[in-house]
Amino acid sequence: MPGLTYHVKPRGVCRGAALTLVFASVLATAAATGSLPREDDAGTRIKTRAVSSSVGSVDREEIAEAVADAEADGKSGTDAAEDVVSRSGDRWGAVYDEREYEEFEQALDGSYTGVGISARRSARGEVAVTGVEPGGPADRAGVRKGDLLRTVDGRTVGKRPVAEVVALLRGDRTKAAEGSSVVLGLRRGTHAWTTTLRRARLSTDPVSVRHLGTGSSAAVLIKVSAFTKGAGTAVRDAVNEAPGDAGILLDLRANAGGLVTEAVIASSAFLDGGLVATYDVHGEERALYAEPGGDTGRPVVVLVDGGTMSAAELLTGALQDRGRAVTVGSRTFGKGSVQMPSKLPGGSVAELTVGHYRTPAGRSVEGTGITPDVGAGPEAQERGRTVLSGLGGGS
Numbered sequence: 001m002p003g004l005t006y007h008v009k010p011r012g013v014c015r016g017a018a019l020t021l022v023f024a025s026v027l028a029t030a031a032a033t034g035s036l037p038r039e040d041d042a043g044t045r046i047k048t049r050a051v052s053s054s055v056g057s058v059d060r061e062e063i064a065e066a067v068a069d070a071e072a073d074g075k076s077g078t079d080a081a082e083d084v085v086s087r088s089g090d091r092w093g094a095v096y097d098e099r100e101y102e103e104f105e106q107a108l109d110g111s112y113t114g115v116g117i118s119a120r121r122s123a124r125g126e127v128a129v130t131g132v133e134p135g136g137p138a139d140r141a142g143v144r145k146g147d148l149l150r151t152v153d154g155r156t157v158g159k160r161p162v163a164e165v166v167a168l169l170r171g172d173r174t175k176a177a178e179g180s181s182v183v184l185g186l187r188r189g190t191h192a193w194t195t196t197l198r199r200a201r202l203s204t205d206p207v208s209v210r211h212l213g214t215g216s217s218a219a220v221l222i223k224v225s226a227f228t229k230g231a232g233t234a235v236r237d238a239v240n241e242a243p244g245d246a247g248i249l250l251d252l253r254a255n256a257g258g259l260v261t262e263a264v265i266a267s268s269a270f271l272d273g274g275l276v277a278t279y280d281v282h283g284e285e286r287a288l289y290a291e292p293g294g295d296t297g298r299p300v301v302v303l304v305d306g307g308t309m310s311a312a313e314l315l316t317g318a319l320q321d322r323g324r325a326v327t328v329g330s331r332t333f334g335k336g337s338v339q340m341p342s343k344l345p346g347g348s349v350a351e352l353t354v355g356h357y358r359t360p361a362g363r364s365v366e367g368t369g370i371t372p373d374v375g376a377g378p379e380a381q382e383r384g385r386t387v388l389s390g391l392g393g394g395s
Helices: 015-026 060-072 077-087 098-108 162-170 231-241 260-267 311-321 380-390
Strands: 004-007 033-036 045-047 094-096 111-114 117-121 127-132 148-152 181-188 191-198 200-203 207-212 219-224 247-251 275-281 284-289 300-304 326-329 337-343 349-358
Touching: 060 077, 077 094, 077 349, 094 098, 098 111, 111 162, 117 162, 148 162, 162 181, 207 231, 219 231, 219 380, 231 260, 247 380, 260 275, 260 284, 260 311, 275 311, 275 337, 300 311, 300 380, 311 326, 326 380
Parallel strands: 219 247, 247 300, 300 326
Antiparallel strands: 004 033, 045 284, 094 349, 111 200, 117 127, 127 148, 148 181, 181 191, 207 219, 275 284, 275 349, 337 349
């Protein structure tokens, strides 16, 4: 079990909906999730001390007692824990049953059970396929980007929230396993058809690299969709392999967060050691440090927007405060609180807020986000290249 976690689950949202958001982020739809490192996590130095078993504004023992009482009455312990958390006033608190938490951890490892489709609602109100995982069940069945999803197992998609559609595709309500089938109704132009897919365990590639321009105008675009396992090393490798005269566009737009350990490793690609962030747990301050030896001379521009969240904001704040990058885009989401998981009787897990992290300059991110140095909307990448050119890297 990870030591400390970040995820998005606004107060009043049921745990199933929260998990849908987490899984949707793996499919590129939007949420924040992540984990602060334990002391023994490789690649990150952390100054810390042991913490108590009390979590957030409600005691673990209080939750455990509610679970025990519910189970003694033949009721759901997980539901009882969820009720305590929802009444605690903790906006980011969440409760997972044993299977849900296992899936949650697998998502952080960059894998999920599904059909390999990402989707969102189009301007016309239809649910459109925005991406298909290469080699996944949907890809093998001929589903393509731009196809419209009409039904899932006979249920009309209609005006259902996209998160609910993703849950149907994954079979969350029926706890569908790898190998289970799902029937999709699709439309492409005037052609409508149905196809039966079998869910599979899929892995995501959270980092993509594109080379833009050549010679004096060379730039490398490193897009990080989530900080799942291995993302930090992938960023570091991409920087190390970039041409010597190329600037870096680090695209963290729509990055819903992820493992904070990975974000700190990514920061080590651009910093020669030093502070990345501080955070507190029950009032005890702790610090995260980059590893020495990063590239400190190459120009860097970080692209951000309102979907830049959690661990992605931590990295953005570190590079901005340390004067290592110019940030371009729009204000980030503002998710800077720290959650700690605690195992409950029966195997469920409760996560409650225990503190908040701050940037190297001491700025709090929670509720405020990070304001970029240069404002930009959809044209952020083009504006970023212009800024990068002014820094001496790419045009």
